Amino acid sequence: MTGTNYLTTGREIEIEFIGTDEAARYLGVSANALRIMVHREQVRTHRLGRRLRFKVS
Numbered sequence: 001m002t003g004t005n006y007l008t009t010g011r012e013i014e015i016e017f018i019g020t021d022e023a024a025r026y027l028g029v030s031a032n033a034l035r036i037m038v039h040r041e042q043v044r045t046h047r048l049g050r051r052l053r054f055k056v057s
Contacts, residue, residue, distance in 0.1 A: 019051065019052070020054070035052075038052065
């Protein structure tokens with residue numbers, strides 16, 4: 001039998017990602033300023049297709 005086995009611990013891990021506009025509001029900057037910060041690698045992002053997502057932490 002082949003396949004993938006997953007070990008579960010009974011705990012759910014929830015990671016929240018937000019979009020550019022919401023992240024900009026959260027940081028108190030404009031969406032364009034946030035995009036510049038991303039370009040300068042001052043803020044980490046995750047890409048989902050063409051969209052930028054920001055991890056809330």
